[in-house]
Amino acid sequence: MTTPAGALSLEEQIDRWRSYLARRRAIQPIDVAELEDHLREQIAGLTEAGLASDEAFLIAVKRMGDLDAISREFAREHSDGLWKQLVVPGTDTAAAPALRSDAVAAFCFAGAAAILMKLPALFGLDLQADAGFYARNVSLFVLLPLTAYFAWKRRLAPASLRWLPVAFAVAAVFANVYPFGPAADTLVLTVLHLPIALWLAVGVAYAGGRWNEVAGRMDFIRFSGELFIYYALIALGGAVLMAFMAMIFEAIGIKVESFFQYWLLPCGATGAVLVAAWLVEAKQSVIENMAPVLTQLFTPMFAAVLIAFLGTWLVAGQGLPIDRNVLIAFDVLLALVLCLLLYSISARDPRSPPGVFDVVRVVLVISALLADALALSAIAARISEFGFTPNRVAALGENVILLVNLAWSAVLYLRFLRGRGSFGALERWQTGYLPVYAGWAALVVVVFPPLFGYI
Known part of the structure; x- marks a missing residue:
């Protein structure tokens, strides 16, 4: 990626940070070198995850501020200008096209999720009359495009790209192969546990080759929490939008409840997951x-x-x-x-x-x-x-x-x-335990229906 005229290269930005530390306190060269190693490790991990070098530097400096008081001062004094350089439309920076590309891709995948949600209607499946089918498959409609988005963004290796579709195909089979009754307990368990099992596939795609590292799994945990926050905010905004829309259309004698029920609510709820994921990625340094x-x-x-x-x-x-x-x-x-x-x-x-x-x-x-x-x-x-x-x-x-x-x-x-x-031992235990939850959820989806029945 080339750096446009007037923009600092990554090495120039690191040199500014290093010089700032040297000016603000008397520090041994080995200390600067150790801090710089930490900074470069953070930048390398973030660029591998798909961020541009300017974005990675900004986020890494903010993270370094948690370890070092002078780095925190540097982040406070310089991050505002760096952030504006990254996100203000029309600025001459290499990061802006990357952000626009991510936004376009995220909204395309959000549209794909909405299409998947409405696709069964072409085969005569009604959202209310066939609520059991939609309940079993809604996690597939949402998490498949989300996984595909991260697979595209992280440029996953062929090995991961081969088994991730297989995982979703197997999930689709077991979600639909059993002849559930309309009020079967095993149907409810399948609906609740299938997204837990598939969330592991999302994590592998999100980590982008770093799933075997504690830091990669911990980043996914952080992303999951932030995704929930953003989705809740989007849902609240969507509720206000729907209330306002119903009010103004009702004023001219038009009922929009059917449009809400069959289009806006199902398509918006599924697509909003992708939009929330993009917001977490785009605003990572702020939301931290x-x-x-x-x-x-x-x-x-x-x-x-x-x-x-x-x-x-x-x-x-x-x-x-x-x-x-x-x-x-x-x-x-x-x-x-x-x-x-x-x-x-x-x-x-x-x-x-x-x-x-x-x-x-x-x-x-x-x-x-x-x-x-x-x-x-x-x-x-x-x-x-x-x-x-x-x-x-x-x-x-x-x-x-x-x-x-x-x-x-x-x-x-x-x-x-x-x-x-060490605190790292606790991190390793928690992140290493994540597959246990997914494994139990998969066991419930696959084994419980034939074991306990479908009615």
Whole structure:
């Protein structure tokens, strides 16, 4: 990629950063060299992931600011100009065409997702009358274009490009081959677990050859959290748009509910996933600051809720109700706690010493561990009283998997707090455990329907 006139090359930008460090403090040359090695490693990883060199430098400098106070000053003083150079339309920079190309590709893949969502209608499948078909396949309609987008953006190796389509083809077969009844428990389990299994394929495409590295999997965890944030914001904006649209058309006597139901809502909801993914990629250096803020806000809140619940349970002396809806809500809460833990770990600098928020995270993990043990006892009681069902077995397996994760996470985090282990060990455990969730989800999709029936 050529650098236009007036724009600094990557080496010139690194030289400015190096000179800034040397001017602002008395520093040994070896220290500068070590910091520069870290900077270049960050840049290399980001360029391999598909970013332009200017984009990679800006993001790497911001990340280096978490490790070094003078680098943080440099980022604060220079990032605004660099960012404007990258994203302001019409600037003479090599990064702008790359950003425009990514935007065009992302919206094309978003259109493909919307087309896939409407394609079954050509074969007489109605969104309401055939809701079971759409529920089974909606994750395929969304995640296939998303995986294809990252495969294009990361320029995946042929080995990955061969097995990713196979994974989606197998998923499509098992999502549609079983003769589910309209209210079958195994149908609901398939709908819930298929996107979890396929999310691993998205992660492999997103990592772009770095899936075997802890940093690559941790970047995917960070992306997943940021994607959720952006999608929620887009959904809120879309709801406001739909309300405004309904109001103005109703004023002239035209009902648009049918258009909402059959076109805008299904196509917009699927395509928005691709748009949100592109926004995370395009605004990565800005959104990075959201992760620490959100985790520092919600981690104490979730920990307080779990502590209050456990304390109330001990005082009341009552077991957890074995009502199905209560157990489902409880499992959803534990899943949110796990996501919060993963997101907070991805947002933390592994080289920083233990701090107050690390203690809060340990409290959250231990509280969730105790709550999960309580949920397991309730599930076991329900099984002993009413017998095995697909829902109970699925809940049992997921809670056991979660218990193992939380238990060893607590051990590793306590070692880190006591100075007997590294934060990297916790990162390796969490990122290495991701395939376990996908594997269990795939097992539920493939094995549970023939094992427990289709009605």
